[in-house]
Every structure is written in structure tokens, then in C-alpha cells.
Amino acid sequence: MKSALLQLNVGDDPAANLIETTALLRAAVADGAQFVLTPEVTNCISTNRDRQRAVLQDEASDITLAGLRAEAVTLGIWLLIGSLAVKTDDPDGRFANRQFLIGPDGGIRARYDKIHMFDVQIAEGETYRESAGYRPGRRAVVADLPELRLGMAICYDMRFGHLSRALVQAGAQVLVYPSAFSPVTGAAHWHSLLRARAIESGAWVLAPAQTGTHRATSGPQRSTFGHSLVIDPWGDVVVDAGTDPGFRVFDLEIDRVADARRRIPALENAREFDGP
Numbered sequence: 265m266k267s268a269l270l271q272l273n274v275g276d277d278p279a280a281n282l283i284e285t286t287a288l289l290r291a292a293v294a295d296g297a298q299f300v301l302t303p304e305v306t307n308c309i310s311t312n313r314d315r316q317r318a319v320l321q322d323e324a325s326d327i328t329l330a331g332l333r334a335e336a337v338t339l340g341i342w343l344l345i346g347s348l349a350v351k352t353d354d355p356d357g358r359f360a361n362r363q364f365l366i367g368p369d370g371g372i373r374a375r376y377d378k379i380h381m382f383d384v385q386i387a388e389g390e391t392y393r394e395s396a397g398y399r400p401g402r403r404a405v406v407a408d409l410p411e412l413r414l415g416m417a418i419c420y421d422m423r424f425g426h427l428s429r430a431l432v433q434a435g436a437q438v439l440v441y442p443s444a445f446s447p448v449t450g451a452a453h454w455h456s457l458l459r460a461r462a463i464e465s466g467a468w469v470l471a472p473a474q475t476g477t478h479r480a481t482s483g484p485q486r487s488t489f490g491h492s493l494v495i496d497p498w499g500d501v502v503v504d505a506g507t508d509p510g511f512r513v514f515d516l517e518i519d520r521v522a523d524a525r526r527r528i529p530a531l532e533n534a535r536e537f538d539g540p
Contacts, residue, residue: 265412267516268297269472271492273509275479276310278319282331284509289332292511293339299409299516301344302332303472303492304419304444305361308349312483313397320359322351329364337370342409346442346472347378347418349398358399363416363442365407373408376416377401380424386448394420406434412518415467419443422457422471425464432465432531437521439467443488444474450489455501463499466525468516470494475507497524 270288274281285306292300307328310316323329328348336343343366352360361378379402381395404427405416415431415438422428422441431439439461445454462469475490494503494514503512525531 265299265410265516265518266296266513267299267301267470268292268295268511268513269470269492269494269503269505270300270302270511271473271475271490271505271509272303272306273476273478274306274309274474276308276312276315276319276481277479278307278328281307282328285328286331286335288509288511289335289343290339292513293341295511295513297341297511297513299342299344301346301440301442301470301472303346303474304442305347305349305474306345309444309474309478309486309488310480310483311486312480315482316349316359316397317357320349320351323362326350333366333370333372336366336368340368342367344414344440344442346440352399354399356399359397360401361394361398361418363418363440365409365414365416374405374414374416376405376418377403378418378421379404379427380420382420386446390446390448392446404430404434406431406436412437412516415439417441419445422461425461428461428465428467432467436465437467437518438516439465439469441469441471442473443471445489447487447489450491454489454491455493458493458495459499459501462495462497464530466497466521466528466531468495468497468518468521473505475509497521
């Protein structure tokens with residue numbers, strides 16, 4: 265399946281972001297893509313909770329979701345919206361970091377709420393407390409496209425190998441990790457973690473990413489690592505998008521999954537064990 269990753273540099277204005285995302289989406293489809301993936305928080309990146317409360321919407325009202333669903337219909341494509349920050353009815357006011365798989369009819373075929381929250385102090389002055397603004401999900405999700413099964417995950421989820429193993433055991437041939445990765449941890453771990461997930465699973469790994477310094481109406485600007493990746497089931501990097509916004513088209517050859525798993529049958533050889 266001819267596919268494409270979008271690499272975005274969104275700010276804290278969802279309407280402006282949607283215009284830029286739509287333009288790249290159309291360009292990728294014009295270049296032959298039938299399945300397109302966007303990064304984490306496609307609708308809005310902001311470090312300011314007041315700004316988020318002002319511009320974010322619930323799923324039913326979200327302009328990015330509505331706009332991209334309409335584009336999927338117009339373009340006749342499958343679309344993975346890496347995630348949207350959406351309001352919930354939680355009493356504590358926390359948002360959801362929610363991924364959507366959209367079919368060519370515009371229907372929402374699957375949803376996934378990010379399970380693992382990025383609560384980390386990376387360095388002096390660089391601290392993230394994702395759980396302060398977002399509620400964690402609880403359910404792992406696999407979803408079907410024509411001729412392939414997708415394991416849904418988001419960003420920090422890539423550090424938890426038991427999640428990818430559960431997705432693969434449920435039949436996933438492709439693992440997705442749309443991200444807005446820190447430049448510090450990106451330089452240290454991005455390529456290594458994603459290659460490890462592909463190698464241990466014998467699965468394609470697709471990781472569309474946010475990149476650069478993000479426009480902010482209020483609050484500090486945030487920066488992200490970029491380097492959207494496509495990694496084949498043998499662990500080879502097929503696409504590294506660097507740090508510029510744009511799109512990259514590639515061939516998603518699902519038959520290579522069976523070949524990699526035949527050559528190294530780690531999934532078959534895995535055993536239950538006692539202890540420690």
C-alpha cells in the first residue's frame with residue numbers, strides 16, 4: 265500500500281494548523297498515497313493550560329477531526345490522525361490524547377487514548393507532567409485496514425515493550441507511534457527505541473512526528489525532535505524525514521512481515537516463565 269507520513273510544525277491555533285495539515289495531506293495524496301498518517305497532537309501544541317482550555321474542543325465539536333474526516337472522503341483514503349488533544353467530561357477537567365483511524369467513507373474505524381503519560385524531568389528547567397493535563401487511557405487497540413492489521417500507540421508508549429508485544433500478539437503487522445518527541449530524548453533514544461520495537465516484533469513501525477519550534481500565542485514555546493521514521497520488519501530505516509515539515513511517501517509492503525518473522529521466529533519462540 266502506497267503510504268505517507270506527514271511531519272508537522274503545529275502551533276496553538278487549531279484553525280491555522282488545519283489549513284497547513286490539509287495542504288500537506290493533499291500533496292501526499294497527489295503523490296500517490298492511499299494511507300496517510302499525521303503526528304501526535306495534530307490539532308494543537310501548547311504549554312499553556314489556559315490556552316488549551318480556550319481552543320480545544322470535545323470530539324464531537326473538534327474542527328480538526330471534522331475537517332480531516334471530510335478530506336478522507338474527498339480524497340478516498342485511509343487516514344490515521346496520530347492524535348488530537350480533546351476535551352472530556354472528566355470532573356478534573358483533563359483532556360484526552362486520542363488517536364483516530366478514519367476510513368475512506370469518513371467513518372471513525374478505531375479510537376485509542378494514549379496509555380502512558382510522559383511525566384519526566386529531563387534536565388534542569390525541562391520537566392513534563394503530561395498526566396496533569398491528560399487522563400491516561402486503559403485499553404490497547406488493534407484495527408483493520410485492507411490487508412493489514414494496525415497496532416495503535418502514541419509517542420511515550422514506545423518505551424513499554426509489553427504494549428507492543430500485546431498488540432503483535434493480537435495480530436498487528438504495523439505498529440504506529442505518532443509523536444511530539446523532546447529534542448533531548450529524541451537525540452538519545454528515538455531511533456534506537458523504534459528500531460527495537462520493529463526488530464522484536466517483526467513489524468513495520470511508522471512514526472510521524474512533530475518538528476521544530478512551535479508557535480505560541482501564550483506561554484513558552486515548545487520544541488520537538490522531528491525525524492519521522494519508517495522502519496521495516498527487519499529493523500532497517502526506510503524513511504528518516506529529517507527536521508523540515510513536509511511529507512514522505514513510501515511503499516508499505518505487508519508481505520515483508522511474514523518474511524521477517526520466518527527468518528527470526530522470536531514470537532513463536534517466546535515462552536512463559538516463573539519468577540523472578
